[in-house]
Amino acid sequence: MRVSVIGAGLGGLCLAQGLRGAGIEAKVFERDAEITARFQGYRLMLNPVGFDALRGCLPRRWHPLLDAVVGDAHGERLILDPRLNRIGELEPGRDAIVVDRDVLRHLLLTGLTVHTGAALTGYDVLADGRVEARFAGRDPAVADLLVGADGVNSAVRSVLSPRTIPTDTGVRFVIGRTPLTEQFTGLSRAFGSKIAGDGVSLLLGAMRFRTPPREAAEALAPEVTLPDIHDYVRWAMILPPNGSLGTETPQEAALSRMPGWHPDLCALIEQSDPDNSTLLSIRVVEPGQRWTPGPVTLLGDAIHATSPTGGNGANTALRDADLLRRALTTTPTLVDAVDDYERHMFDYGAEAVRLSLGALPAYTPQNQQ
Structure with missing residues (x-):
């Protein structure tokens, strides 16, 4: 069996690793000109389901390395004012492991065949049931299964399920990263908490590696090259509805909304890494009506993009990858495997989107609720 995976995000790479471990040929096609072309530097929270799915797709020899480069989620989950006084509480957090997205992506890239600069323009199901994927400026690729893991703006979804389109929530946020x-360290009570300002909310999360990633790879898996990164604070400022940066940098946009805030909070933004700061929008994709199962399917944000406030986007994509891997390696026919995968994925994917949208108001500024 040959599988073409469109998109080199976490879900697509996790699937490719899982198939590779099962002896199935999987090639990944990424539209970006380079793997490092876009912002990747923030932490993710993996729940037990997502973390187990990730481990299920990785070679066992890398499990000690994975365990070494993650961190533990903790924090009081308070609502604080801009001077760091307690004014309320958020819902209790769930058990989770924190991981740096860029570190995890480099681990998942190891040993895979990834074609960059491969923008999908369409695909055709051939007479023999295989799928030919077409790309701008490169030769087509033929496989038994085409998996669209190409995100919110999925080119695969636009053909397979054209009525399934993203919905813009109107929420915008600036995200950045600052060395810890x-x-x-005195901001520890703010990690996992919401700082409620005048028309904005600031969310902080600490990424503390059990072992520095590059050091861990050199000791535990020399064939893996991981970024030379150390502990940091991930911050995200949620802006007023449909907020924009204008001509400001992400740091300037955040600081302009922080007059009178605690000096450590202002310093955190001032000292952030400009290469890992950007403005993002929150868009969701809700699974619609199922298509007839066949040699083309979708995975991750391409079919169920969630709001990050639900903490389940990466978890659901990793769950997809492991579920599809297991279906392809245990079900007698490809169509039956895809059908089984999609039936389960549509159910929990829709639930993940619903839960993420339900959590959004708790993190947005008061005048957005």
Whole structure:
């Protein structure tokens, strides 16, 4: 069996690793000119289901490395004012492991065949049941299964399920990353909490590696090259509805909304890494009516993009990857395997979107609720 995976995000790469471990040929096609072309530097929270799915797709020899480069989620989950005074509480957090997205992506890329600069323009199901994927400026690729893991703007979905389109929630946020120095250890009660300002909310999360990633790879899996990154604070400021940066940088946009805030919070933004700061929008994709199962399917944000406030986007994509891997390696026919995968994925994917939207108001500024 040959599988073409469109998109080199976490879900697509996780699937490719799982298939590779099962002896199934999987090639990944990424539209970006380079793997590092876009912003990747923020932490993710993996729940037990997502973490187990990830481990299920990785070679066992890498499990010690994975365990070494993650961190533990903790925090009081409070609502604080801009001077860090407690004014309320969020819902209790769930058990989770934190992981840096860029570190995880480099681990998942190891040993895979990834074609960059491969923008999908369409596909055709051939007479023999295989799928020919077409790309701009490169030769087509033929496989037994085509998997669209190409995100919210999925080119595969636009053909397979053209009525399934993203919905813009109107919520915008600035995200950034700042080295976790001794100066910011005093902000620990704000990690996992919401800081409620005038028309904005600031969310902080600490990424503390059990072992620095590059050091861990050199010791535990020399064939893996991981980024040379150290502990940091991930911050995200949710802006007023349909907010924009204008001509400001992400840091300037955040700081302009923080007059009178605690000096450590202002310093956190001032000292952030400009290469890992950007403005993002929150869009969701809700699974619609199922298509007839066949040699083309979707995975991750391509079919069930969630709001990040639900903490389940990456978890659901990794769950997809492991479920599809297991279906393809245990079900007698490809169509039956895809059918079994899609039946389950549509159910929990729709639930993940619903839960993420339900959690959104708790994190947005008061005047957005």
